[in-house]
Amino acid sequence: MDDRFAERRADVPAAEPAPPPALADLLRQVARGDERAFEDVYGQVSPSVFGLVRRVLRDPAQSEEVAQEVLVEVWRSACRYDPDRGSAHAWVLTLAHRRAVDRVRSEQAGTDREARAAAAEATTPYDEVAEEATDRLERERVRRCLESLTELQRQSVKLAYYGGYTYRDVARLLTVPLGTVKTRMRDGLIRLRDCLGVEW
């Protein structure tokens, strides 16, 4: 996903060969209205955007709609990407996650969250995630790192990120105090960050 990650992955064969033009450079070209560069950006980010949005929303048609909004937003606001603030991939995926989560929360208002959560819990996370697009090794690495978390850390992180729940919802779903969930989300992510060798 990012050169700096690839470098640190001495123990695992490079999962994603760094694509020739870096995403950040492509975004700079896109910001100048370069549609060809946008096609390359699309090639690089659309599987993660679509996959993440679908993971959160679950409904395929709705996911396509939201993924489309996200990618058009990438085109529209490419000039707002600031490399000093984070990687280009993280910028795009943050846009994607926010949109997906906004959609979930606006629809969820008034529906039974607990029932939905039960459905979310019932599915096995990785079987549904795994498809041809990402490299197996990369997913394997993420899975191993997720497994290194405590049960509560892992559930908190996954329900929030893949389930689109607020930490308050997560606390209710797991029947643990709010403060505990906040802390578990933070130390879970920190552990994950260190396990994945993410440096920023």
Add this chain to the structure above:
Amino acid sequence: MKRRLRQDLHTLAGPYALNALPEDELRRFEEHLAHCDACVQEVRGLVETTAVLGSAAATTPPEEMRRRILAEVARTRQLTPAPEPVFITRSGWRQKALVVALAASVVAALALGGFAYRLAQQVEELRRDQSAVAAVMAAPDAEFNGAELDNGVSATVVSSGQRGELVFSAEGLRPVEGRDYQLWLLDGEGDPRSGGLVRLRADGATTPLLATGLGDAEDVAVTIEPAGGSPAPTADPIMAMPLNA
């Protein structure tokens, strides 16, 4: 209580990076971020981590989606680069701040009649506000300063050296998509320090902003920053005024 609150805020870095904060807490945390470089650093690392989780969910989208998106892109106008990437050195920034301040006070002097009235109204509104704000207003050494720009924006600052706090409020600011107004406290050298994010209400007035730890601040300034604010100003101030006019 204060320390507790701060600690509490810091743990929100996790939920924040996961987009798991409800609206009200999101705002509070972003305000906190504007003051806390260490938190900004941590949040960055955690956001990069969530991006790896996102990539792990990658799935090939239908080919049809690509076609639709490229077609929509071809007819979608892009945003213009915001006045953001103007990185100015500190001294340069201070000079600009002072020029704007000067302009603001000239305008204020010219329009004093109506302005004085609006200032009085803003002050009145502040008085009715929360206790922390009210405490600044009631401080024996409270100083009132106001400025009005020719674009209809007016601002009031009430500061108390004894309390080391000030209250900033403004009217007529328009929301800017994906941006926040941020208050800066400038010391005698013109070095800016964040005073927090300025929250706009629907009517264009701001929620009174309480800035603490005034220290040796001599001027205040407001810039338009990327949403969530910046550790240091990244744009020219839209207004500035001295604390002791």
